[in-house]
């Protein structure tokens with residue numbers, strides 16, 4: 241039976257980033273073993289969109305510029321209009337098989353042991369180390385276990401840790417079809433997040449992203465996120481097909497696949513004796529279901545806390561969740577949850593119109609200084625802008641409120 245100080249379960253963005261950041265924090269690569277059920281490059285259902293902050297982290301992790309396909313902007317859309325979002329740099333698109341494989345290669349190159357085809361089945365808790373039992377009957381012991389095994393985390397289940405809300409997503413690959421509609425869609429060249437589903441009673445959005453593969457063929461990923469997981473897969477598949485058709489796209493795959501998402505919640509539990517969750521096992525952005533960037537950032541946090549546990553010779557850090565909630569990233573995820581609760585709650589259509597009508601939001605979005613997922617610090621001025629608009633609509637005059645000057 242192998243014995244590791246740290247066993248990381250899952251080699252996606254959450255697990256690979258935890259491993260690589262752990263080395264940056266000074267942990268010896270020989271102390272880390274990363275297990276994954278799959279063999280890399282493995283398939284992963286995903287739009288493959290990485291926003292600005294995720295690209296910054298990826299550059300840190302790879303030690304080189306991101307290699308994906310750059311896209312200049314995001315469009316948040318509904319029949320209420322478009323909000324064009326320009327971040328300080330481009331967003332990148334990836335095939336997840338290629339992206340995740342690059343980080344696994346980087347782990348190996350830096351001396352981390354990666355075990356593929358190792359599906360964790362259960363965990364037998366121990367006083368000084370946990371015993372990991374894999375589906376093929378092999379066993380391993382680890383002092384600290386990192387659960388980076390995604391939405392359906394076995395580590396979370398085995399440790400009995402309370403999770404956050406679950407969403408349901410479906411997605412498929414499409415190619416150019418009807419030329420007039422396709423050309424209109426294609427010339428936008430953006431990542432489109434279309435919130436019309438909120439107005440149709442589905443708490444989420446539909447997306448259409450270019451899907452770059454090395455062969456250079458034009459492909460697109462189209463899908464829909466039900467951020468509350470309340471609609472059937474069949475309904476979501478029908479909506480996805482109709483949306484793709486409206487964009488002049490034709491299916492390149494025989495079926496539209498589905499997968500859950502596990503969202504961050506401030507009350508979720510992510511730690512118990514010797515076990516630390518990270519990435520989607522802990523929870524991702526509840527607003528857009530963006531998971532890659534949060535997983536990289538949680539990986540950085542988890543790595544620091546693992547180093548602390550090793551240095552202090554302890555397996556329990558009672559403030560593991562609390563300290564993350566106090567960090568910039570933790571606060572941002574909580575804020576994203578607040579927005580998701582408005583948009584995907586009972587009065588979703590009302591809140592969507594409030595957001596789309598907010599002049600300050602439009603202004604900030606276009607300014608090339610704001611980063612998706614870090615809107616929290618702008619909340620006071622957005623609320624003031626909303627009050628000013630509301631006042632004008634009800635009393636016809638501008639209130640005597642001054643907005644804080646943009647920094």
Ligand SMILES: Cc1cc2nc3c(=O)[nH]c(=O)nc-3n(C[C@H](O)[C@H](O)[C@H](O)COP(=O)(O)OP(=O)(O)OC[C@H]3O[C@@H](n4cnc5c(N)ncnc54)[C@H](O)[C@@H]3O)c2cc1C
Nearest residue numbers: 250252253254277286287288289360389390519520531532
């Ligand atoms: C349809 C869809 C579209 C999405 N689009 C985007 C997008 O465009 N941009 C974005 O940022 N996010 C997107 N997401 C979310 C994103 O894919 C995830 O949040 C992200 O992959 C989370 O990273 P992770 O490392 O925590 O988990 P994962 O990427 O799920 O990695 C978990 C790893 O653990 C392994 N594993 C699982 N169970 C076990 C086990 N029992 N034993 C051993 N290994 C195990 C898996 O093989 C996998 O390699 C999308 C999700 C879906 C479903």
